[in-house]
Amino acid sequence: MEQLKVPSVNAENIDSVSSSDEADAAGITVPVFPPERHGQMPKVAILLCTYHGQRYLAEQLDSFATQSHGNWEVWASDDGSKDNTHSILMAYKAQWPAGRLSIHFGPAEGFAANFLSLTCRAGVEADFYAYSDQDDVWEADKLSRALQWLTTVPPSVPALYCSRTRLVDAENNEIGISPLFTKTPAFANALIQNIGGGNTMVFNNAARELLREAGENKSVITHDWWAYMVVTGCGGRVFYDSKPTLRYRQHGGNLVGTNSNWAARFKRIRMLFLGRFKHWNDCNISALLTLEHRLTPENREILQRFADARGMSLIPRLIHLKRSGIYRQTLLGNIGLVAAAILGKI
Incomplete structure (x- = not known):
């Protein structure tokens, strides 16, 4: 492993920080990336939105690197962070293989708009797409569990996977589990309730095309609720996995938290x-x-x-x-x- 230090970054100097600067700095540790072993496995585009995420971001990025499904790439959209979020992303980009991490600037109109901008972004091409928050920790089988179901659905049918989450505190200590929903996912449910957190969602190209057709300039409450409504409403399939696939961090900075207490x-x-x-x-x-x-x-x-x-x-x-x-x-x-x-x- 190589020690990396992340320099302080603000709005004035953010564009002047290069990948080599990050790789030579100290302060965070980027694990040695495992050998690529994806072969012909489906490609997953991880759509990561960040905003003032320096405290937990590295741990989330590390959890991507430990995925048992190895064929993925990260598209990160930062919504105007003034902390070291951008520096951390640049450090990982410098250490990871070329093409693993792409960094962009968000619309600065809130988290839902940021996620929709990534969803609709031209140039993002994969077989499947996974939403990611900046402060969780993915279980090693998160992507593989999602793809195990998604690959059974015909490519022409919009499909959305979501799951329960394991609740953890700011220090990643387990404090509970999200509610178990047992009724069938359907549009009649989606109209008034979202059963899947966006941080657990993975969807196919048919679902993405519906979201792109709807466009990124939608005044929706949350991107994940919108995805649930669109996929079920347009005749797609939704699978709610009763097994938690990530550690959902509960802390004072949550923009959206659990509703289980x-x-x-x-x-x-x-x-x-x-x-x-x-x-x-x-x-x-x-x-x-x-x-x-x-x-x-x-x-x-x-x-x-x-x-x-x-x-x-x-x-x-x-x-x-x-x-x-x-x-x-x-x-x-x-x-x-x-x-x-x-x-x-x-």
């Missing part, structure tokens, strides 16, 4: 009463209407019933929502859904 649930209830859930649905419905021609007839009807019901008086609203077939994954979630419908907050 009571504090998070009460926070969501508060957001419901403040009308946040209704606003989210406004945004998602508006975005979905731009892909209406791609929705299956059944899902087009579900969307229409859901959209119409939201503007009706109480009794017709409840009837139409029931007929739409929308559902959440848990009993408590469905009770909350009914409450939202009664209060007109849906």
Whole structure:
């Protein structure tokens, strides 16, 4: 292993730092990259978005290097970090084989826009695509488990893999596991709930083409929820793996955290009463209407019933929502859904 030191980087000098500068510096340790052994294995493009990620980024990059599936490349999009995030990326690029890591600048419009910009970016070409946050740690079999299922789906069918996560604290100590969802993934569920964190998602080219057709300039709440809606709505397949495939770090800097504890649930209830859930649905419905021609007839009807019901008086609203077939994954979630419908907050 070679010791690398990462110099301080700010907005003024970020473009002047070269790969050789990073490779000669000390401060982080980049492991020796294992010999390439991918042969004819499918290529995975890892879509990594970063923003002020210096504290945990190296550990996440190291976990890519230990993947049992060896044919991958990283496309990193940094959203204007003023810490050492860019320096760390440059250091790994210098030490990894050519082509393993490509570094770009994001739109600086939030994490969802950054991920969508990478998803739609011309030049990113692979067989499959994996979203990645900057602060997790992937299990060594994360990609191989995803591809084990994805390769069973015909290439013409949009397919999306997601999984549970193992929750860890800031120091990577295990503190729990994400909820287990047992109901079938479907558009009627995706309309009002996202079951898969983007940090677990891997999808095929057919799914990516739908997302690219929709475009990167979409006012959606999160990129992962949007992917779940698009793939299920357009007749694709979604597989939710009950086995955790990564260590999902919970810390004070999380832009999006887990909803598995009571504090998070009460926070969501508060957001419901403040009308946040209704606003989210406004945004998602508006975005979905731009892909209406791609929705299956059944899902087009579900969307229409859901959209119409939201503007009706109480009794017709409840009837139409029931007929739409929308559902959440848990009993408590469905009770909350009914409450939202009664209060007109849906």
